[in-house]
Amino acid sequence: MDEILEILQNNAKADSKDMAKQLNLPEQEVKKRIMEYEKKGVIIKYKAIINKELLTDEIQDVTALIEVKVTPQKDKGFDSIAERIYRFPEVVSCYLLSGGYDLLVIVRGPDLKTVSSFVSEKLAPMENINGTVTHFILKKYKDDGDILISQHPKDTRPAVSA
Amino acid sequence: MKKNKYDLSKMIEALPPSGIREFFDLVLTMDDVVSLGVGEPDFPTPWHICESAIFSIEQGLTSYTSNKGMLDLRSKIAHKIQKKCGVAYDPEEEVLITVGVSEAMDVVLRAILNPGDRVAVIKPSYVSYSPCVIMAGGVPVEIECFPENGFKLDPSDLEKECKKGLKALLLNYPCNPTGVSYTEEELKTIAQIIKNYHLLTLSDEIYDSLTYDFEHTPLLSFPDMKELVIYLNGFSKGYAMTGWRIGYVAAPREITGLANKIHQYTMLCAPIMGQFAAVEALRNGESEVEVMKKEYKRRRNFLVSRLNEMGLKTFMPSGAFYTYSQISSTKLHAKVFAKDLLMKKRVAVVPGTAFSEKGDQYIRISYASSFENIKEALFRMEDFLKELK
Ligand SMILES: Cc1ncc(COP(=O)(O)O)c(C=O)c1O
Numbered sequence: 001m002d003e004i005l006e007i008l009q010n011n012a013k014a015d016s017k018d019m020a021k022q023l024n025l026p027e028q029e030v031k032k033r034i035m036e037y038e039k040k041g042v043i044i045k046y047k048a049i050i051n052k053e054l055l056t057d058e059i060q061d062v063t064a065l066i067e068v069k070v071t072p073q074k075d076k077g078f079d080s081i082a083e084r085i086y087r088f089p090e091v092v093s094c095y096l097l098s099g100g101y102d103l104l105v106i107v108r109g110p111d112l113k114t115v116s117s118f119v120s121e122k123l124a125p126m127e128n129i130n131g132t133v134t135h136f137i138l139k140k141y142k143d144d145g146d147i148l149i150s151q152h153p154k155d156t157r158p159a160v161s162a
Numbered sequence: 163m164k165k166n167k168y169d170l171s172k173m174i175e176a177l178p179p180s181g182i183r184e185f186f187d188l189v190l191t192m193d194d195v196v197s198l199g200v201g202e203p204d205f206p207t208p209w210h211i212c213e214s215a216i217f218s219i220e221q222g223l224t225s226y227t228s229n230k231g232m233l234d235l236r237s238k239i240a241h242k243i244q245k246k247c248g249v250a251y252d253p254e255e256e257v258l259i260t261v262g263v264s265e266a267m268d269v270v271l272r273a274i275l276n277p278g279d280r281v282a283v284i285k286p287s288y289v290s291y292s293p294c295v296i297m298a299g300g301v302p303v304e305i306e307c308f309p310e311n312g313f314k315l316d317p318s319d320l321e322k323e324c325k326k327g328l329k330a331l332l333l334n335y336p337c338n339p340t341g342v343s344y345t346e347e348e349l350k351t352i353a354q355i356i357k358n359y360h361l362l363t364l365s366d367e368i369y370d371s372l373t374y375d376f377e378h379t380p381l382l383s384f385p386d387m388k389e390l391v392i393y394l395n396g397f398s399k400g401y402a403m404t405g406w407r408i409g410y411v412a413a414p415r416e417i418t419g420l421a422n423k424i425h426q427y428t429m430l431c432a433p434i435m436g437q438f439a440a441v442e443a444l445r446n447g448e449s450e451v452e453v454m455k456k457e458y459k460r461r462r463n464f465l466v467s468r469l470n471e472m473g474l475k476t477f478m479p480s481g482a483f484y485t486y487s488q489i490s491s492t493k494l495h496a497k498v499f500a501k502d503l504l505m506k507k508r509v510a511v512v513p514g515t516a517f518s519e520k521g522d523q524y525i526r527i528s529y530a531s532s533f534e535n536i537k538e539a540l541f542r543m544e545d546f547l548k549e550l551k
Pocket of ligand 1: 162201261262263264265337366368396397398404407408
C-alpha cells in the first residue's frame with residue numbers, strides 16, 4: 001500500500017507538508033495523490049475515533065452482533081439480501097462469512113429495546129432469512145486496532161541515555 | 163571530605179565521568195520535557211515476545227541457565243549469523259549469551275587484553291568504549307572521524323595506527339551517535355586492513371537491522387574474517403528489548419572460552435526470562451522489526467529535512483536512530499546549547515562532547531520518539547534558534 005495511505009489510515013489529520021518530508025516527496029505530489037484517492041473513492045472519508053467509554057455522563061448506545069442465516073437467491077447469491085439489510089442506517093457493518101452462518105450484521109441503537117425490535121421486526125421476518133442469533137456487546141476492549149479501556153502507558157525511559 | 167579517604171581505585175577515579183550523567187540529573191528535576199535524548203526505542207517490546215516470556219514464567223522457568231546461555235537460543239543465533247554472514251559458528255563453543263552487548267564488550271575486552279595493549283576506538287563513539295578498554299587494562303587509541311568525510315572512518319588513519327601497533331579495533335556501525343554506516347565497498351577496504359595487520363576486531367553491529375538506504379553488510383561476510391572478527395549483537399535496539407538485557411558474542415572458541423570464564427565468575431548467566439523472550443524474537447520477530455524500521459525511516463527523513471531548514475546542518479544518517487547535527491551556526495558550545503535548550507524550551511538532546519572531545523559543535527538528536535514528539539521538539543528548537551538571533 002502507498003505509504004501516504006498508511007500514514008493517513010493512522011492519522012487522518014496528517015499534514016501533507018509533513019508527509020512530503022517523511023516520504024521524501026514533493027508536497028505537490030503528496031497532495032495530488034491524496035486528491036486522486038479521494039476522487040476514486042479509495043479514501044472514502046476522514047473521521048475521528050471516539051472512545052465512548054470515557055463519555056461517562058452520556059447515555060451509552062448499544063451494539064449487537066447478529067448472526068444471520070440466509071437462503072441465497074438464484075442469480076444474485078447473497079448480494080441482494082445483504083443490500084436489503086445494510087441499507088438500514090441502524091446497521092453499522094455487514095459481512096458475508098464462511099462457516100456456520102452467512103451474514104454477520106452489526107447493529108447499533110440508543111438502547112436495548114430499539115436494537116431488539118429492529119431484529120425482531122425488521123431483520124428476522126425478512127424473506128429468505130432463516131434465523132438470527134443476537135449477541136449484545138457488554139464491553140469494548142479494543143476496536144479496529146485501538147485499545148479502548150486502558151490509558152496510554154507512561155514512558156518509563158530515562159529522558160537522556162547513551 | 164578528602165578525596166582519598168577510602169583509598170579507592172585510582173583507575174576508576176581517573177575515568178572521565180559520563181558526559182550524559184550531569185545532564186540526566188538536570189532533566190530529572192523538570193516537568194514537560196520533550197526528550198530527543200533517548201538511546202532506546204520508544205516502541206514497547208512486541209507483544210508476542212512479552213507474552214512468550216510471561217508464559218515461561220508461568221511454567222515456573224525461573225532458574226539459572228547454563229553459563230553460556232540456553233543452547234536453543236545459542237543455536238538459533240548461530241543459525242541467524244550463518245544466514246546473514248555465511249559463517250558457521252558452533253553453538254556449543256563459539257556463541258555466548260551475555261547481559262546485553264554491554265557485558266559482551268566488557269568480557270571480550272578483558273579476555274583479549276594484556277596491560278598496556280593499544281585498542282583503536284573510532285570517534286565519535288558510544289560512551290562506554292574507551293572506559294571499557296581502560297577498565298580492561300588497555301589503552302584506547304582514539305581515531306577521529308571528520309565531517310568532511312561524512313563522519314566515516316578514513317581507512318588510512320586506521321592503517322597509520324596499525325603501523326604503530328594495535329592489539330584490537332572497536333568498530334560500530336550503524337554508529338551511535340552519528341548514524342553512519344558503511345557500504346560493502348567501504349567495508350572491503352577496512353576488512354583488508356584488518357586482515358593485513360591481523361587486527362582483532364570487535365564489531366558491534368547492534369543497530370544492523372535499522373539500516374535504511376542499503377542492505378547492512380556484516381564485517382564477517384568478507385573472506386577470512388572469522389579468525390579475526392568478534393561479532394557482537396543483541397536484542398535491545400532492533401526488537402525494542404532494552405530492558406530484557408540480552409546480547410551475544412560469536413567468536414573463535416579460544417576467545418569465547420576466556421570470555422565465558424569471566425562471565426561465569428562475574429555474571430553466572432543472563433536472565434532466563436530475557437533468554438526465552440529472545441528465542442521468541444528470533445522465531446517470529448522479523449515482521450514487527452520491519453514495521454518499526456519503516457516508522458524510524460519516516461521520522462529520520464522528516465527530522466533531517468526540518469533541521470537543515472532551521473539552519474542546523476545535518477547529514478542523512480544511514481542507520482540507527484540518531485542524527486549528529488552541527489550547531490556551529492549558533493556559535494554556542496554543545497554543552498551550553500544543550501543546557502540552554504533544556505532550560506528555555508524543555509527539549510533534551512545530548513551534546514556531542516559526550517561522544518568525542520571534538521564534539522563541541524555537534525548535538526546528538528534521537529528519533530526514537532513519536533512523530534508528534536519530534537514535531538513538537540522541532541517547533542521548540544526553532545523558537546530557541548530564533549531567540550538566539
Ligand atoms: C553502539 C552501542 N553498543 C552497545 C549498546 C548497549 O546495548 P545493550 O543494551 O545490548 O547492552 C548500545 C546502547 O546504547 C549502543 O548504542
